[in-house]
Every structure is written in structure tokens, then in C-alpha cells.
Amino acid sequence: MSRQPDLVIANATVVNSFGRQNAHIVIQDGLITQLVEASEAIPAAERTIDAAGRLVIPGGVDGHCHVAQVTGRFRTLDDYRTTSTAALWGGTTTIIDFGIPRDAQETPLAAVLHKKELAVESRCDIALHGAVVSWDETVPWQLEQLAAEGVRSVKMYTTNRGSTMADGDTILKVMREMVRLDGLTYIHAEHDPIISDCTQQHADDGRIGIEHLHRTRPELAEEISVRETLAMAEYTQAPVYFVHQSTPGAVDLVTEARARGQKAYSETCPHYLALDDTVYGSAFPEWYACCPPMRSPETVAALKERLAGGAIHTVSSDHSCYDLSQKRERTDDVRAMPHGLPGVETRMPVTFTAMVSADSSVEEFVEVFAAGPARINAVPGKGTIAAGFDADVVIFDPSEERTVDGGALHMGTDFSPFDGLTLTGWPAVVVSAGRVVLDGAGFHDPGAVGRFVARNGFREHLASAVDSARATTPATLAAAK
Structure with missing residues (x-):
């Protein structure tokens, strides 16, 4: 009997560069394994995050x-x-x-x-x-x-x-x-x-x-x-x-x-x-x-x-x-x-x-x-929410406003050039390689788990992206060129 997925992001409005769909995102072993239509039942998982009413975009x-x-x-x-x-x-x-x-x-x-x-x-x-x-x-x-x-x-x-x-x-x-x-x-x-x-x-x-x-x-x-x-x-x-x-x-x-x-x-x-x-x-x-x-x-x-x-x-x-x-x-x-x-x-x-x-x-x-x-940049597995891509996803509310406080950020310095600006569109939940690293409870340090990603050849990757685009929409094909 196969084990349950590690994570499901349910009721998501998935927004890729080529369009959007309502789906449940199924994640296992650091990869997106499936996008299930939102009209279907939510798959059972070790953890489920309800993204209803929010947008989900690629990391x-x-x-x-x-x-x-x-x-x-x-x-x-x-x-x-x-x-x-x-x-x-x-x-x-x-x-x-x-x-x-x-x-x-x-x-x-x-x-x-x-x-x-x-x-x-x-x-x-x-x-x-x-x-x-x-x-x-x-x-x-x-x-x-x-x-x-x-x-x-x-x-x-x-x-x-x-x-x-x-x-x-x-x-x-x-x-x-x-x-x-x-x-x-x-x-x-x-x-x-x-x-x-x-x-x-x-x-x-x-x-x-x-x-x-x-x-x-x-x-x-x-x-x-x-x-x-x-x-x-x-x-x-x-x-x-x-x-x-x-x-x-x-x-x-x-x-x-x-x-x-x-x-x-x-x-x-x-x-x-x-x-x-x-x-x-x-x-x-x-x-x-x-x-x-x-x-x-x-x-x-x-x-x-x-x-x-x-x-x-x-x-x-x-x-x-x-x-x-x-x-x-x-x-x-x-x-x-x-x-x-x-x-x-x-x-x-x-x-x-x-x-x-x-x-x-x-x-x-x-x-x-x-x-x-x-x-x-020919980085494989990144930039798209689709089956087979890395499970790097962000849930965010495009209407959320926050005012930048440079001293409260996490970049190892004591200022931000945007200090005092009110900005819209902040991450609420961040999933990196299938791990929930940011949610309403704060930041969850995953440790030194980041992987070095070997990149593909430029023209090799571009050709692959165009081939993939032909299977989706004309808008994607235009963007991939």
C-alpha cells in the first residue's frame, strides 16, 4: 500500500505564468506529484493546508x-x-x-x-x-x-x-x-x-x-x-x-x-x-x-x-x-x-x-x-506549479498590505532602502522542496538542506521549454521564446 503524500495544499487558485486553475496540489518527497481538480475530493495527506480564497504561485x-x-x-x-x-x-x-x-x-x-x-x-x-x-x-x-x-x-x-x-x-x-x-x-x-x-x-x-x-x-x-x-x-x-x-x-x-x-x-x-x-x-x-x-x-x-x-x-x-x-x-x-x-x-x-x-x-x-x-537561466524544476516540478510554492494574498520596517527584516543588515513604504502582496505560507518553512506560526528553519542546482545548457533548456509550452497554451509559448 502506497503511503500518503507528505503535503496537500487544498482548494488552491494556482497561478502560473501561463494561466490559472483551481486545484489541490499534491506534494511528496520534495516534488509536486499531481494537481487534482478542486471539484474532486481533497486527497488524504500527512498535512493539509487549506488555501481557499488565496492565490498559490511558484516559489x-x-x-x-x-x-x-x-x-x-x-x-x-x-x-x-x-x-x-x-x-x-x-x-x-x-x-x-x-x-x-x-x-x-x-x-x-x-x-x-x-x-x-x-x-x-x-x-x-x-x-x-x-x-x-x-x-x-x-x-x-x-x-x-x-x-x-x-x-x-x-x-x-x-x-x-x-x-x-x-x-x-x-x-x-x-x-x-x-x-x-x-x-x-x-x-x-x-x-x-x-x-x-x-x-x-x-x-x-x-x-x-x-x-x-x-x-x-x-x-x-x-x-x-x-x-x-x-x-x-x-x-x-x-x-x-x-x-x-x-x-x-x-x-x-x-x-x-x-x-x-x-x-x-x-x-x-x-x-x-x-x-x-x-x-x-x-x-x-x-x-x-x-x-x-x-x-x-x-x-x-x-x-x-x-x-x-x-x-x-x-x-x-x-x-x-x-x-x-x-x-x-x-x-x-x-x-x-x-x-x-x-x-x-x-x-x-x-x-x-x-x-x-x-x-x-x-x-x-x-x-x-x-x-x-x-x-x-536554464534552472530545471523551477518556476512552475505542475507535476514533476520541485515543490516550491507560495501562498499569498495579493491584497495584503504591510509597511516595511528595515530593522525587522532578516537580511543581516540594519536598513532597507524601502523602509517606510507600504507594499502589497506578501507571502503567507512558503513551501521549499516540500517543506513548510513559513506559515502563520512563523519561520521554521529547515537547517542546511539547500541543494546546489546544476543548470542545463541555455539553448537546450529553451528548446525544452518551448516544447513544454506547446502542450499548454499559446501564451506560454510566447513567453518561453
Whole structure:
């Protein structure tokens, strides 16, 4: 006699990126084994959660996190236990971190293997991106080893000379290797000569404090870099993913490239949807030190229009967990202070609030929060509530409002850039790999059970997603391309 399922989420309104249905979700051994029509009897289980009147969506996939990141003399204050716990509090059940070399002596392969060692403390599933700063004859072999490890993407920066910046020759050569290895090239796109010159001009004028950050990194610098990178990607036929796009112009360039047949993707972050550059005139401008900086209210409104129109493919946190003491060391000089914001825990409500205000549907929210990041990053078993997928699900009430208290969050820092904002759409129950980790009784620490997820090849996974989409709806097929 077969044993009962571990968990049933009954009377659920299941919302995937391609539609919704009323069903009982049956979970056993960390997988979704069945969706039973809600008109049928609720299957017996070891535990049953009644989701009547609430929506159930796939657990979030945050494709852009920095955990225990070392940049120059600064190190983020989190570890995998802290960040994964905060992710689960925020309805995210899979995070993708970066193995970025900490200095010139650390190789791309060593950086990833170091992060894999640290990640054994994770409470949720994790995957990794690699990173290349400079080219040498060992890089092709290292990228092959990364692919064998299930690390199928590599990030490069077009700015930050002297630390993480990769020159054009390196970017082009890495793109060729990623095509060979069926991988994805990640790009932080800001035009370094423009930024360096603009920053120096502001320094010469004595306007280099944090209150001037948004003026030192103009929108043009981002858009020119996107244009140049797209040209290299077109030349090499490399799929390319642009992190934290902050301007509608940058997004439009990607949209135009896609119309020409390129595999190009736009990511934005919650802070570019909820905040604008007036924050640099606030009492605490150091709360908002990030690159690119916040943009004008008009730019933010246009970016939200692009998101509502489907031109932005993912919303990721770009989580970087510095605290205020680190931020305040050098508020007098943006060149010397650490940039990056804590946000893995608040990604769900900030993104949902921004999308609801732009009349987006819950299905469209699921696409950028879970389904799109899983598909584009070729993460198997994630981003969809269906039989055979991992049992990562979130019950939430889209009308629930809470006001952010940065001190009450769980990200290992003492502030949130969204402190005081009232946001809609918070997780009520979070199930990760079949375990209930958050419910009305609070957080239930599952221990160091997070799994490293080896990712598929980019084109291999995309083809599989399209085949799967043909079995569902035309809307899914459109989203999967």
C-alpha cells in the first residue's frame, strides 16, 4: 500500500505564468506529484493546508544575488544561512549567486568552487554564475570546468576599471566560449570612459559625495554600453542577459535586438521600480548607494511601462548586504564607498506593488518573479506549479498590505532602502522542496538542506521549454521564446 503524500495544499487558485486553475496540489518527497481538480475530493495527506480564497504561485527564483561578496576592502555582511533565510521569508525559494574573483590571484573557477563550499549552509536551493575579469589561455578550460559543474553563465562588467572590469577583447572571447558551451553571457553594462570622465569632473568641482551619485553615472553611459555589447553579441551569436537595467532606453535596445532575432534579455530590480533620484536629496542618501543609481521620476515611470508591456523579462534583487556603518565610512566620495542594496527579502512585495500599479496581472508577475528567471537561466524544476516540478510554492494574498520596517527584516543588515513604504502582496505560507518553512506560526528553519542546482545548457533548456509550452497554451509559448 502506497503511503500518503507528505503535503496537500487544498482548494488552491494556482497561478502560473501561463494561466490559472483551481486545484489541490499534491506534494511528496520534495516534488509536486499531481494537481487534482478542486471539484474532486481533497486527497488524504500527512498535512493539509487549506488555501481557499488565496492565490498559490511558484516559489520565486532570484537570478541576481551577491552573497558573502568581497569587493576591494569591503565584504558584504551576510552568509548563505542569512541570505537564504531572508529569501524564504520573502517567498524566494531559489537564489543564483556569483562566483566573482575576489582579487587578481583568484581564478574564475576557484571563485565558483569557493562559493560552492560556502553554500552548504544554505536553507534554500542555490545555483551559481561564474565571472571573468581578464582573459588568459586558461579561461576556455576553466569555462569548460564550470559548465561541467552546472554553472552555465558568466558575468562580465563593462565598468569598474582596476577591479572587476573586463575589456572588450575579453568580453568578445568569453562570448564565443559561451556559444561553444551552450551558455549565457551576463553583462553589467555601463560605459566606463563616460563614467570615469563624468565622475572625475564632479570630483574636480567638489561634487563627489553620495548626494551627487545619480549625476556621476548618466543614463547615456548605460545605453551606450548596452548598444556596444549587443553588437558584440550579434557578431558572436551569443545569448546575452543585461543585469539591473534602469532606463527605458536600455530596455528598448534589447527589444529592438530581439526583433532582429537576437537572444537578448532585460533584467531590472525592485529599487528601479519603486524609488527615484529624489532619494539622494533625502536625510539618508547613503541608503541608496548602488550602480546604476536611481533615475528620474520620469524614467522610473517609463521603465514601469516597459515592465507592464512585457519588455522586461525578469526582476531580480541584486542583493548586496552592506550595513550603514560601511555605507557611512565614505559618504564624502562615491568612488570609495560600497555600492549595493539589501533586497532579497523584499523582492516579492516591491515588484508586485509596482506591477499592480501598472495594471499587470498576477500571471505577468509570476513570469518575472519565478518562471522567466528559471527558464532563461536554464534552472530545471523551477518556476512552475505542475507535476514533476520541485515543490516550491507560495501562498499569498495579493491584497495584503504591510509597511516595511528595515530593522525587522532578516537580511543581516540594519536598513532597507524601502523602509517606510507600504507594499502589497506578501507571502503567507512558503513551501521549499516540500517543506513548510513559513506559515502563520512563523519561520521554521529547515537547517542546511539547500541543494546546489546544476543548470542545463541555455539553448537546450529553451528548446525544452518551448516544447513544454506547446502542450499548454499559446501564451506560454510566447513567453518561453
